Amino acid sequence: MVFAGAERKAEGGREGGLQEREVVYALIIINKAGGLIYQRDFADGLNKLSINDYLVLAGTFHGVHAITTRLHPLHPPPSLDPNTRPDPPSGIEVLETENFRLQCFSTLTGTKFLLFTEPQQPNVDKIVGKIYELYSDYVMKNPFYQLEMPVRCEGWERRLVGYLRVLNSR
Amino acid sequence: MVVYSFYIFDRHTECIYSRLWARQDRPISTSSTTSGGNTLVPDLGPARARPARLSAQDDAKLIFGTIFSLRNMVRKLGGPDDSFISFRTGQYKLHYYETPTSIKFVMLTDTQTLNMRNVLHQIYVNLYVEFVVKNPLSPVEHPGGEGVANELFELALDQFVKGVL
Numbered sequence: 001m002v003f004a005g006a007e008r009k010a011e012g013g014r015e016g017g018l019q020e021r022e023v024v025y026a027l028i029i030i031n032k033a034g035g036l037i038y039q040r041d042f043a044d045g046l047n048k049l050s051i052n053d054y055l056v057l058a059g060t061f062h063g064v065h066a067i068t069t070r071l072h073p074l075h076p077p078p079s080l081d082p083n084t085r086p087d088p089p090s091g092i093e094v095l096e097t098e099n100f101r102l103q104c105f106s107t108l109t110g111t112k113f114l115l116f117t118e119p120q121q122p123n124v125d126k127i128v129g130k131i132y133e134l135y136s137d138y139v140m141k142n143p144f145y146q147l148e149m150p151v152r153c154e155g156w157e158r159r160l161v162g163y164l165r166v167l168n169s170r
Numbered sequence: 171m172v173v174y175s176f177y178i179f180d181r182h183t184e185c186i187y188s189r190l191w192a193r194q195d196r197p198i199s200t201s202s203t204t205s206g207g208n209t210l211v212p213d214l215g216p217a218r219a220r221p222a223r224l225s226a227q228d229d230a231k232l233i234f235g236t237i238f239s240l241r242n243m244v245r246k247l248g249g250p251d252d253s254f255i256s257f258r259t260g261q262y263k264l265h266y267y268e269t270p271t272s273i274k275f276v277m278l279t280d281t282q283t284l285n286m287r288n289v290l291h292q293i294y295v296n297l298y299v300e301f302v303v304k305n306p307l308s309p310v311e312h313p314g315g316e317g318v319a320n321e322l323f324e325l326a327l328d329q330f331v332k333g334v335l
Contacts, residue, residue, distance in 0.1 A: 010297065042182045046247050046248065047247055047248070047249055049246065049247070053246065057243055059246075060239050060242075060243060061243065063317055064235075064236050064237070064239050064240060067232050067235060067236050067261070068236060068257070068259055068264075070232065071229065071232060071233060071236070071262070071264075071278070072226070072259075072261040073174040073175050073190065073192045073229075073262065073263050073278055074174065074192050074261075087260075089259070089260065089261055090216065090259050090261070091259055092257050092258070092259055093257075093258055093260060094257065094258045095244075095254065095257040095258075096254075096255045096256050096258075097244045097248055097252050097253060097255055098248070098251075098252050098253055098255065099248035099249065099252045100247070100248055100252075108265035116247070131270065142293070
């Protein structure tokens with residue numbers, strides 16, 4: 001019971017070698033204030049929540065992400081050169097559970113992309129990068145899109161779904 | 171592979187044990203007790219680049235808040251039998267294990283470390299149960315960490331963590 005995850009992991013590893021199955025369950029985009037601006041499911045595997053719960057989840061994650069930047073037990077000595085500044089600590093990048101894996105990509109402007117995938121999914125960085133590319137091309141360059149507001153762009157929707165459908169059916 | 175710290179939280183959300191292995195080469199802190207031989211670090215004055223370091227208790231509270239929120243989030247999304255195993259940031263990795271009695275074991279390591287869930291389970295079974303639960307002098311609950319930090323447990327934990335690495 002307790003080690004169900006570990007056993008499943010071992011099985012998943014074997015299967016992964018045979019058929020390379022990749023499943024992306026869902027995508028969530030959180031704006032820099034912690035508001036949910038986009039949510040979509042691509043495959044079954046996660047529970048369906050109400051839109052209210054997704055909003056709560058986005059806010060919670062935003063807060064937890066901020067806390068995790070402060071938890072590092074080692075603090076590097078302050079840099080003596082006043083012209084350089086150390087990289088800011090990153091928050092959660094990957095979260096693993098028994099049923100899924102959450103990859104969080106935080107852009108320089110503070111927008112967070114949360115991608116929920118299978119626990120053993122390889123190359124999630126590349127997928128998130130591609131999604132970010134689509135976002136900058138079809139959301140940020142859309143003259144009718146209002147910053148920090150929910151994403152409702154037809155072109156983005158079409159290309160995102162197209163990209164992930166191909167990925168999930170591989 | 172480096173283990174930075176280890177925490178146990180009881181079912182009343184209290185931190186009943188914490189242990190730090192990470193050595194602070196140059197403490198930046200000014201709020202904690204002054205260690206005497208620290209005259210090399212100049213006082214940088216009020217214009218501080220980063221906020222003052224948190225105390226160990228505040229750290230434990232933040233960690234509990236984090237794991238509590240994440241655990242609830244994971245249960246909501248992955249179903250009630252899903253459980254959260256670990257998360258990684260650019261600087262560290264946090265491993266989590268919860269017993270059926272809601273005692274939570276948390277370990278912070280460097281980012282290269284693989285899954286430590288079995289290790290946390292071993293700590294529970296072989297150390298916590300043996301030296302804390304079976305200790306006739308230890309209370310059933312551990313308010314304020316009473317009865318957890320006994321000599322045998324600390325010694326065995328130290329050896330175990332060193333042996334694992």
